Amino acid sequence: AQKITQTQPGMFVQEKEAVTLDCTYDTSDPSYGLFWYKQPSSGEMIFLIYQGSYDQQNATEGRYSLNFQKARKSANLVISASQLGDSAMYFCAMREGGIKAAGNKLTFGGGTRVLVKP
Amino acid sequence: DVKVTQSSRYLVKRTGEKVFLECVQDMDHENMFWYRQDPGLGLRLIYFSYDVKMKEKGDIPEGYSVSREKKERFSLILESASTNQTSMYLCASSMTGGNQPQHFGDGTRLSIL
Numbered sequence: 001a002q003k004i005t006q007t008q009p010g011m012f013v014q015e016k017e018a019v020t021l022d023c024t025y026d027t028s029d030p031s032y033g034l035f036w037y038k039q040p041s042s043g044e045m046i047f048l049i050y051q052g053s054y055d056q057q058n059a060t061e062g063r064y065s066l067n068f069q070k071a072r073k074s075a076n077l078v079i080s081a082s083q084l085g086d087s088a089m090y091f092c093a094m095r096e097g098g099i100k101a102a103g104n105k106l107t108f109g110g111g112t113r114v115l116v117k118p
Numbered sequence: 119d120v121k122v123t124q125s126s127r128y129l130v131k132r133t134g135e136k137v138f139l140e141c142v143q144d145m146d147h148e149n150m151f152w153y154r155q156d157p158g159l160g161l162r163l164i165y166f167s168y169d170v171k172m173k174e175k176g177d178i179p180e181g182y183s184v185s186r187e188k189k190e191r192f193s194l195i196l197e198s199a200s201t202n203q204t205s206m207y208l209c210a211s212s213m214t215g216g217n218q219p220q221h222f223g224d225g226t227r228l229s230i231l
Contacts, residue, residue, distance in 0.1 A: 004160075031216075033216050035220075043206070044222060044224050044225070045210070050219060093161075097216070104149050104214065104215070105151065105163055105166050105176065107177075110158055110159060110160045111160050
């Protein structure tokens, strides 16, 4: 079974509107972390936001927020007030094991391509 | 800012060649990673290292090896390149600590002819 599933291969969003990118995960480990990355067409991977499995509140970073629903094993990224520069691939990733787990290795989803229309 | 530098942005090699991809980070990070990225498959972990001279297999290590002789440098080696290793290769580094993000290089687009 896929550990990280991003069901939306691509989507359009109107500039200044909000967009939600879906991410579901599968783990039996009680301690894990979820990351979102942005990859513009230039290719670099940019870290956006992190949510730990024991965090009580949903993570927020500027226009990015994470809708974390632990029971549903979902960690959807919400981008508010979309800008043209938000056009990119977005990847959800999971780290299993406690915060001291050696290596911090991540498992990535297949990604969602977002195109912001003016 | 963290800087992860990959030696080549684009590389073209021939089948059967031994190929070296180099990665250097300047933030004294303990952990380093090599991924390959293919359309629709996201990033898949090839190898990672959590200390000098330490290496661990990722999800797709077959056909690859790695070397980490110094903390700042992590090399990916294709022992005998094959056409199915044509891909984008991304290097990353991170501090130890589960909430620490990985920082990525710009990637090497490798074509095996």
